Amino acid sequence: MSSSLPRPPYDGESPTPLRRSRVLIVDDNCFVRQALTEIFKHEADFDVCGEACNGQEAVRVAQLLGPDLIVLDLAMPVMNGLDAARLLRRLMPAVPLIMYSGIGDKFVEQQARFIGIAALISKGEAPGTLVAQARSLLRQRHGGSITTGM
Numbered sequence: 001m002s003s004s005l006p007r008p009p010y011d012g013e014s015p016t017p018l019r020r021s022r023v024l025i026v027d028d029n030c031f032v033r034q035a036l037t038e039i040f041k042h043e044a045d046f047d048v049c050g051e052a053c054n055g056q057e058a059v060r061v062a063q064l065l066g067p068d069l070i071v072l073d074l075a076m077p078v079m080n081g082l083d084a085a086r087l088l089r090r091l092m093p094a095v096p097l098i099m100y101s102g103i104g105d106k107f108v109e110q111q112a113r114f115i116g117i118a119a120l121i122s123k124g125e126a127p128g129t130l131v132a133q134a135r136s137l138l139r140q141r142h143g144g145s146i147t148t149g150m
Contacts (some may be wrong), residue, residue: 059087
C-alpha cells in the first residue's frame with residue numbers, strides 16, 4: 001500500500017529530513033510576491049513562511065514569524081527596502097537579507113553594504129540565481145560579504 005503523503009526532503013546521505021529554511025518575501029507588487037513564493041515553494045529545502053507588501057509590514061511580520069531569510073524589494077510604499085533592512089538588521093542581526101530589486105546603482109549598493117544586506121540580486125537575473133544565493137547565505141549564515149547580481 002503506497003502513501004500519497006509528500007515525502008520530506010533529504011540530503012541524500014542520511015534518511016533524516018532536512019530542515020526547511022523559512023523565507024519571508026517582501027515586495028509591493030503582488031505578482032512578484034506570488035512568483036517568488038512559487039519559486040521557493042518548488043524547492044524542497046525552502047518554505048515561504050509569509051509575505052509583506054512594504055517595509056513596515058515586513059518588520060512586523062518578521063518579528064511575528066522569525067524567518068531564516070528575508071528577500072525584499074528596494075522601492076516600496078510606506079517604508080522602502082533600505083529603511084526596512086536597517087530595522088531588521090537591528091532586530092534580527094543573524095537573519096540574512098537579500099535585496100531583490102529592479103533598481104541597481106552604486107549608491108544603492110553602497111547603502112546596502114553599509115546596512116548589512118548580504119546580497120543584491122537584480123530582478124532581471126534568472127530565478128535560479130536568487131535561490132542559489134539564498135542557499136549559499138543560509139549555509140554560511142555569517143559570511144559578512146555582500147554579493148551583487150546587479
